[in-house]
Amino acid sequence: MSGSTLRSGGGTAWKSRCVDSGDGYFTLATEDTGTVPVRLFLTPRLLEDVEDSIYPQVVTATRFPGVRLVVITPDVHHGYGVPVGCAILTDVDAGAIALGPVGFDIGCGMCSLSSAVPAGAATPERRMAFNRAVMRRVRLGAGERGVSRLARIDRAEFERLVRGGAEYYTERYGTRLDRARAERQRIPVDEGWQLPSGRADRGMAQLGSLGGGNHFIELQRSAQSGTLFVQVHTGSRGFGHGLAEMYFQVARAERPAEIQSLDEAWFAADSPRRADYLNAVAAAGNYAIINRLVIAEELAAAFREVFTAELELVYEISHNLVQREWHPDFGEVHVHRKGATRAFPAGHPGLDGTQWATTGHPVLIPGSNRDQSYILRPRNSAKSAYTVNHGAGRRMSRTAARKQLDQRQIDDEYRRQGIVVNLDGRVPIDEAGPAYKSSREVVEAVTRAGLATVEHELWPLASLKGTR
């Protein structure tokens, strides 16, 4: 990794090296990427629009030891070390486990719920009432704590939760939700791995809280069924962040000359700490899944209060994890997904014994809070390493959005469209629609490549986001 200089880095020259495969993606092979195949699932227009600064990040993605394939998703944008919107496959025996390609928010992901309520029931008054009912039950914003009973558990119970995952949570707390619709029932954590002391406290207090940034809750209308859906985007809060920080320090201590920041950090196959980090990812992944289920339960209660009807779980899935999977070209590999969603089609061994074995599992793709979100079904997704995008992707940095977008104009636009934002109608400006790419254009890149088909287009009716 160290001393890796880019012989053709900088500028737009790299784009002319991208070769259309004719199968929905470009391949990129340069002196910098070496022998590692790189596939970019972009339309020509998305390729033209993408920031040049992702090129050195794609190169970084190819340079961890034992990388077999790098996949770039159509929502790609500049990230921490490697792009947000990529999958990196590494050899399970000889390959690295990298930290940047998982990110700080380990286990971050989506949960979608559906109802049989016709969307006409969501009058402007009820959209606001839904936001109010949710805000009594779920705290929004960085640093906020949970208000559900799960936020008042003791240390021993917290440890049982992060080891036992959705399975333990459901057995112990008896949620009405069908936990079989979570991507992972329990990500195994080795008995011998100790939960680092001092890393649990924040996580304990924050269970059931949403967080800030691009995390959100949304009431939606399905264009296909005409009924109301609710969607949540959240992760492992301070718990996963604390573990990511801690294991970055561990990785840096092993290779101080090479590793200065989390985006450069990785564990070699022979590092005794590689397994420790994988256990931390498992614990934070379990936490994030439980957090989404706890919030989903609160959303169902809020929905019941406002619409006197039930919400059912559609699916729950992460887009920031490293997991061991089977891939036809490589066998068993570690798949790092950073802002990228797993997409197993019918027949994948990872779905054996689940209700998705003959259909593939649903894939949850949020758009901005002005644009449609999607529920997709994986089809011919082996060529993208069973990976699709995780959202629309940013097209403006937060700083650029704050500088270029007019608060009043944005708020007026949402109001005209009937999208109720928080309680005051003030759209967090760096999260506003224009700061994101078109979700339709990004999803078209996925469907044209044959990776998945569209099952639901979900249009925002009410949006909740932390303001700090």
Next chain:
DNA sequence: ATGTTC
């Protein structure tokens, strides 16, 4: 993403 620059 984040006790939002330990």
